[in-house]
Amino acid sequence: MTETMIRVECLEAHYGLGQALHDLDMHVGKECVAVMGRNGVGKTTLARVLMGLDPPQATGSVELLGQSVLGWPPYRIARLGVGYVPQGRRLFPSLSVDEHLQLNSRKGPTGEHWSTSRVFELFPSLGRRRKAYGDQISGGERSMLAIGRALVTNPGCLILDEPTEGLAPAVVEDVALSLKELSREGVAVLLIEQNVRAATLAADRAYFMSEGRIVHETVDGESMSDEATLGRYLGVSV
Numbered sequence: 001m002t003e004t005m006i007r008v009e010c011l012e013a014h015y016g017l018g019q020a021l022h023d024l025d026m027h028v029g030k031e032c033v034a035v036m037g038r039n040g041v042g043k044t045t046l047a048r049v050l051m052g053l054d055p056p057q058a059t060g061s062v063e064l065l066g067q068s069v070l071g072w073p074p075y076r077i078a079r080l081g082v083g084y085v086p087q088g089r090r091l092f093p094s095l096s097v098d099e100h101l102q103l104n105s106r107k108g109p110t111g112e113h114w115s116t117s118r119v120f121e122l123f124p125s126l127g128r129r130r131k132a133y134g135d136q137i138s139g140g141e142r143s144m145l146a147i148g149r150a151l152v153t154n155p156g157c158l159i160l161d162e163p164t165e166g167l168a169p170a171v172v173e174d175v176a177l178s179l180k181e182l183s184r185e186g187v188a189v190l191l192i193e194q195n196v197r198a199a200t201l202a203a204d205r206a207y208f209m210s211e212g213r214i215v216h217e218t219v220d221g222e223s224m225s226d227e228a229t230l231g232r233y234l235g236v237s238v
């Protein structure tokens with residue numbers, strides 16, 4: 001058992017009177033763990049709670065990199081060494097690709113391993129668009145930039161909300177394998193995914209969510225792309 005980098009206990013989250021998360025427990029060590037589930041089951045809500053984003057309102061316990069962070073503002077959680085790739089990417093139209101990366105580059109819990117040039121090695125097509133602005137790049141390039149922007153903070157823990165959405169299959173594989181590699185380097189990676197291929201390639205194990213609850217957790221040796229599991233929790237066939 002590796003050191004626990006993300007620990008969630010008895011987590012509940014509400015949007016006003018509506019409850020989106022129920023009694024969630026999960027833990028992530030220096031590994032890549034996928035969170036899977038259909039649309040609307042609460043995956044983004046979980047990411048927002050971990051990052052301190054409001055709404056929703058949350059109760060319970062969230063420990064990131066050894067600190068109890070529930071109630072902390074997002075900037076403080078980011079400074080602790082938690083990288084975040086939001087759904088929708090949140091890029092700035094008036095900043096170039098280069099500027100997005102330069103603004104976020106810093107030494108983090110894992111040192112200075114991820115530089116701008118290493119991001120461009122990972123995503124060569126993004127490197128060819130380095131002078132383009134945030135609103136001039138394709139959906140796939142936006143995903144790559146959002147991931148790169150999180151990587152250059154050299155996070156100890158990385159939370160990604162459907163990072164492969166909109167990416168071509170070959171790039172999905174590159175991203176998934178680089179997330180796996182990242183986890184091998186000691187980063188805790190929480191990968192929210194609906195792309196089964198990406199999750200299977202990147203993650204060591206998976207939690208499946210339904211209606212705001214964790215309804216299944218893969219056990220040692222259990223495949224997360226098992227046909228019955230995917231049919232039951234994602235409604236897809238392989």
Ligand SMILES: Nc1ncnc2c1ncn2[C@@H]1O[C@H](COP(=O)(O)OP(=O)(O)OP(=O)(O)O)[C@@H](O)[C@H]1O
Pocket residue numbers: 015018020037038039040041042043044045046055087
């Ligand atoms: N800002 C909000 N205000 C009120 N309810 C919300 C808000 N955001 C999400 N919800 C509700 O919370 C529940 C969980 O939504 P969430 O976005 O976390 O699901 P998800 O699994 O990430 O879905 P998707 O894969 O479609 O992004 C849904 O019922 C959704 O309608």
